Amino acid sequence: MINEQLAEFSNLALVVAIVLFVLALIGFGADLAGTSQRRSDERLAAKDRAEKGRADARELQAASVGADGAGAVGSDVSGADVPETDVTEISASDAAAVDVVAADAIPGDGTGSASGGMSAQRFAYLLAGAATALLTLGVVCRALATQRVPWANMYEFATTSAAVVMIAFLAFSLQRRELRGLGTFVVGPVLILLLLAQTVWIVPAAALTPSLQNSHWLYIHISVAIMATALSILGAVVASLQLLQAKHESGLAQKIAAGEEHPEHWGRFGHVMDRLPSSSVLESLSFRIHSIAFVTWTFTLIFGAIWARDAWGRFWGWDPKEVWTFIIWIIYAAYLHARATGGFRGSRAAGLALAGFVAVVFNYTIVNTVINGLHSYSGL
Amino acid sequence: MDEKSTSTDTAPGAEKNPSAGERASRTEGAAGSWSSKPEVDGRGPTKAPSLGLRGTLLFLWRQLTSMQTALILLMLLAIAAVPGSLYPQRSVNPGLTDTFLEENGRWGEILDALGFFEVFSSPWFSAIYLLLFVSLIGCIVPRVGVHLRQLRARPPRTPSRLTRFTGHTRVELPGAERDELIESARRILHRSRYRTEVREERGGAVSVSAERGLLRETGNLLFHIALVAVLICIAGGNLTNYRGQITVIEGDGFSNSLTQYDSFSSGAWFDETDMPDFRFTLADFRATYVQPGESGKVGEPRSFEADIQVTAPGEEQESRTLQVNKPLHVKGASMFLLGNGYAPEITVRDSEGTVVAEGPLITVPMGDTGYTSQVVLKAPDARPEQLAVVGFFMPTGTIDDQGPRSLYPDALDPQLALTVYQGDLGLDSGIPSNAYEVDVSTLTQVGGEDGSPVLIRLYPGQEYTLADGTTVSFDGLRRYAAFDIAHNPFEIWTLISALTAVAGLVLSLFIPRRRVWVRVRPGADGAVLEVAGLARSDDPALEGDVRSLATTLSQAQDGGRAGTAAIPEDRPSRATDDSPEGSAQ
Numbered sequence: 035m036i037n038e039q040l041a042e043f044s045n046l047a048l049v050v051a052i053v054l055f056v057l058a059l060i061g062f063g064a065d066l067a068g069t070s071q072r073r074s075d076e077r078l079a080a081k082d083r084a085e086k087g088r089a090d091a092r093e094l095q096a097a098s099v100g101a102d103g104a105g106a107v108g109s110d111v112s113g114a115d116v117p118e119t120d121v122t123e124i125s126a127s128d129a130a131a132v133d134v135v136a137a138d139a140i141p142g143d144g145t146g147s148a149s150g151g152m153s154a155q156r157f158a159y160l161l162a163g164a165a166t167a168l169l170t171l172g173v174v175c176r177a178l179a180t181q182r183v184p185w186a187n188m189y190e191f192a193t194t195s196a197a198v199v200m201i202a203f204l205a206f207s208l209q210r211r212e213l214r215g216l217g218t219f220v221v222g223p224v225l226i227l228l229l230l231a232q233t234v235w236i237v238p239a240a241a242l243t244p245s246l247q248n249s250h251w252l253y254i255h256i257s258v259a260i261m262a263t264a265l266s267i268l269g270a271v272v273a274s275l276q277l278l279q280a281k282h283e284s285g286l287a288q289k290i291a292a293g294e295e296h297p298e299h300w301g302r303f304g305h306v307m308d309r310l311p312s313s314s315v316l317e318s319l320s321f322r323i324h325s326i327a328f329v330t331w332t333f334t335l336i337f338g339a340i341w342a343r344d345a346w347g348r349f350w351g352w353d354p355k356e357v358w359t360f361i362i363w364i365i366y367a368a369y370l371h372a373r374a375t376g377g378f379r380g381s382r383a384a385g386l387a388l389a390g391f392v393a394v395v396f397n398y399t400i401v402n403t404v405i406n407g408l409h410s411y412s413g414l
Numbered sequence: 415m416d417e418k419s420t421s422t423d424t425a426p427g428a429e430k431n432p433s434a435g436e437r438a439s440r441t442e443g444a445a446g447s448w449s450s451k452p453e454v455d456g457r458g459p460t461k462a463p464s465l466g467l468r469g470t471l472l473f474l475w476r477q478l479t480s481m482q483t484a485l486i487l488l489m490l491l492a493i494a495a496v497p498g499s500l501y502p503q504r505s506v507n508p509g510l511t512d513t514f515l516e517e518n519g520r521w522g523e524i525l526d527a528l529g530f531f532e533v534f535s536s537p538w539f540s541a542i543y544l545l546l547f548v549s550l551i552g553c554i555v556p557r558v559g560v561h562l563r564q565l566r567a568r569p570p571r572t573p574s575r576l577t578r579f580t581g582h583t584r585v586e587l588p589g590a591e592r593d594e595l596i597e598s599a600r601r602i603l604h605r606s607r608y609r610t611e612v613r614e615e616r617g618g619a620v621s622v623s624a625e626r627g628l629l630r631e632t633g634n635l636l637f638h639i640a641l642v643a644v645l646i647c648i649a650g651g652n653l654t655n656y657r658g659q660i661t662v663i664e665g666d667g668f669s670n671s672l673t674q675y676d677s678f679s680s681g682a683w684f685d686e687t688d689m690p691d692f693r694f695t696l697a698d699f700r701a702t703y704v705q706p707g708e709s710g711k712v713g714e715p716r717s718f719e720a721d722i723q724v725t726a727p728g729e730e731q732e733s734r735t736l737q738v739n740k741p742l743h744v745k746g747a748s749m750f751l752l753g754n755g756y757a758p759e760i761t762v763r764d765s766e767g768t769v770v771a772e773g774p775l776i777t778v779p780m781g782d783t784g785y786t787s788q789v790v791l792k793a794p795d796a797r798p799e800q801l802a803v804v805g806f807f808m809p810t811g812t813i814d815d816q817g818p819r820s821l822y823p824d825a826l827d828p829q830l831a832l833t834v835y836q837g838d839l840g841l842d843s844g845i846p847s848n849a850y851e852v853d854v855s856t857l858t859q860v861g862g863e864d865g866s867p868v869l870i871r872l873y874p875g876q877e878y879t880l881a882d883g884t885t886v887s888f889d890g891l892r893r894y895a896a897f898d899i900a901h902n903p904f905e906i907w908t909l910i911s912a913l914t915a916v917a918g919l920v921l922s923l924f925i926p927r928r929r930v931w932v933r934v935r936p937g938a939d940g941a942v943l944e945v946a947g948l949a950r951s952d953d954p955a956l957e958g959d960v961r962s963l964a965t966t967l968s969q970a971q972d973g974g975r976a977g978t979a980a981i982p983e984d985r986p987s988r989a990t991d992d993s994p995e996g997s998a999q
């Protein structure tokens with residue numbers, strides 16, 4: 035039986051979460067805009083300081099190796115495992131010193147730039163965290179209200195995916211603070227997804243149709259598909275930024291080559307781009323996300339085939355949904371190949387990753403609603 | 415460019431070169447040289463063809479097996495699959511294809527001629543994936559050879575200058591013992607699963623050359639080989655499988671032989687004698703639907719259950735309940751519950767009083783939520799003329815200005831709405847006809863009691879007599895279930911190949927492949943330690959690992975001499991630019 039009150043509460047939680055996401059988006063946006071106020075000569079100065087700071091940090095490190103060496107008389111070599119220790123961790127105070135220098139020098143970290151109190155970024159990050167918690171609560175309540183997993187129609191699939199994207203983003207950027215600068219570009223798409231879910235795809239809480247019952251593959255296949263979708267969204271965000279950043283970098287490089295002392299490119303948006311990691315950092319991040327996404331899509335495909343075999347008696351039948359999942363998989367395979375092929379690395383490969391994402395979106399929207407197939411579970 | 419991702423592998427031949435490392439850095443950025451692939455050895459795909467037929471063929475072969483071709487073929491395959499989802503495919507839903515053809519006239523014919531309704535068996539689609547797999551095999555075979563040799567080879571020599579490599583660290587260690595230092599370096603690396611090789615060098619130096627992550631390439635090869643296996647298994651399955659549809663009314667039985675199927679298809683190598691001899695009776699079929707007042711769309715199905723008594727060869731009879739997603743497996747066959755409907759029991763007597771049709775009749779649901787179902791009954795034995803009864807069965811019926819239709823799928827108020835025709839049914843013409851269709855345009859309608867045209871409305875237990883004395887009665891109601899019976903002997907092997915592919919893929923994507931070198935030279939009063947690494951795949955952790963190895967080694971060496979310094983000499987690399995967190999991972 036459906037618990038209607040809980041279902042209503044779930045809806046309410048989602049609506050409030052959307053409001054919080056809007057605020058978080060404003061916060062992230064304000065943070066980026068704030069940075070773009072600074073003029074480019076300030077940036078140059080900051081870069082200078084950064085260079086100096088890094089040199090200092092290096093001396094600190096160097097010294098600390100010696101110092102620690104001194105402290106570790108007769109320590110057992112075999113006790114130390116190679117990949118685990120790290121130079122910057124050698125002494126707490128030294129490490130802290132490095133951190134401080136880095137914090138105000140590195141453009142990716144907003145926490146150092148706040149003039150007292152909470153920075154816009156930190157504020158936005160916390161808001162996004164609260165919104166994600168509420169969103170997750172809403173999804174969980176939906177599950178409790180229907181006494182099943184909340185993945186049975188487009189609305190539920192979208193809200194769960196949004197929660198996974200946000201959780202993944204928050205988790206990634208908990209450690210790597212420089213990624214928090216990407217907040218705008220993650221919260222934005224998530225908000226679009228949630229708004230679409232809340233306005234177009236929303237359906238009342240209901241029990242499962244027979245084709246979704248009696249099968250643990252519902253849990254396995256769909257949860258993996260949700261993860262794959264979430265990773266594709268994140269990957270597409272990073273790949274788009276990588277493309278923009280590459281354009282921006284080459285624009286700046288041209289100006290520098292032309293002898294400009296304070297090169298400006300793309301005005302205020304250019305300053306925003308300056309805040310973000312370089313295109314090669316974004317490229318390797320995009321690759322890591324996409325390679326996990328590819329593995330997840332592979333599992334989606336295999337588990338889907340196993341389920342199709344139980345439900346329809348054949349593991350593959352070129353149903354439109356199957357076709358599009360196949361297309362997604364092939365495009366991402368092409369992306370991974372492109373990274374290893376001359377003339378396709380970098381921007382062209384990123385283009386393929388985005389093509390893969392377009393296929394993901396198509397598979398989710400058009401195939402579910404317009405094209406007639408066996409996977410007619412949109413609930414619309 | 416990212417130094418980590420562009421540090422190209424050297425060709426296997428070059429590994430014997432004393433300055434392999436330097437060569438590696440020189441090829442850095444050389445457009446397109448992608449690791450350990452044979453092309454890099456100078457048989458690049460862009461090389462001009464040598465003269466003659468043989469040369470041309472060789473050139474074409476190299477083109478086909480190049481990475482670029484694989485990439486293009488993959489994209490073509492993705493694009494070619496698109497129309498398969500946009501146009502109704504014959505193999506998926508032939509009815510939709512026919513409708514599309516009727517509606518689109520000439521355009522439809524052109525598309526049909528081009529194979530757009532059988533995309534996945536069309537020549538162009540097949541050509542793409544066959545080329546892709548030829549390319550794949552042509553690509554794997556030489557790589558397996560190269561890789562096997564590499565697995566047996568010792569780690570390559572330490573490059574003479576380490577300064578250009580990732581995480582390069584130089585530490586002066588006064589009073590350090592050269593051999594002891596090297597031995598602990600070798601031990602540490604070995605314990606971290608590196609393959610190591612200690613070599614004496616000129617000038618009293620000694621170095622450890624260590625390598626890790628050959629499993630990456632192993633995984634990559636495994637992945638691609640498993641893909642070929644998947645394709646072979648799918649082809650094998652297509653040749654040997656069979657699949658058929660049956661409809662069974664409650665109380666009736668089925669035994670597995672070709673004559674019992676409504677439709678049946680099988681692969682070219684399928685052998686009828688392989689079909690297992692199992693039989694079952696359908697004891698009961700139950701369905702539940704969303705009732706008014708419950709959440710969800712009223713009339714939407716909630717559950718389907720078919721109780722069967724099944725006897726498999728050599729086994730006791732056993733009771734089973736089949737559901738959607740819960741098929742029955744016997745050796746050599748699986749049976750899936752895929753559909754259901756109503757079978758009203760109808761008796762027809764002709765004007766002479768002879769029973770010309772009797773018993774449950776399978777009706778075909780028209781696809782609405784209410785399960786309005788089509789009735790077609792043919793009575794060729796009726797006299798003086800053949801009879802046909804057509805109309806609708808409605809589990810919860812109503813007849814209003816929209817005509818006869820059912821409001822709810824459960825049999826709450828079952829009714830029949832029928833019209834009776836007489837004339838020549840055309841069954842003797844020799845053209846096979848569909849049991850569920852009849853052409854009434856050549857027949858004449860039989861009038862009601864007063865002779866006027868009539869739509870007979872019957873409830874269970876009722877009988878109706880027409881003007882000429884023909885009677886139709888609705889005696890009772892049963893349900894039927896539709897099952898697919900199928901078997902694909904290669905299914906399990908397809909699954910195993912696919913899972914092997916994933917295993918290979920995971921190794922290939924997430925195992926970093928790298929080299930690490932440690933060199934100790936005699937110094938002024940002790941030894942000079944140098945450590946550096948080379949990433950041969952995305953490997954952000956390498957820099958940290960190299961540095962911590964340097965730290966560990968210098969710490970381990972009798973720590974009494976404060977003031978020793980490790981001087982990182984690397985050019986500022988991304989990893990250090992990045993953030994303190996980045997390198998601390």
Ligand code: HEM
Pocket residue numbers: 328366367370371374448449451479480481482484488546547549550551553554634638641919922923
């Ligand atoms: C059936 C179609 C194919 C699929 C689905 C496929 C898929 C993949 C995937 C997902 C990867 C990524 C794994 C990794 O980066 O290590 C990969 C890598 C690779 N593939 Fe394929 N592949 C196919 C055909 C081919 C063909 C025809 C060739 C030969 C030209 C080839 C050569 C390679 C190579 C050399 C790599 C390693 C790239 C690297 O160094 O990162 N593949 N393939």
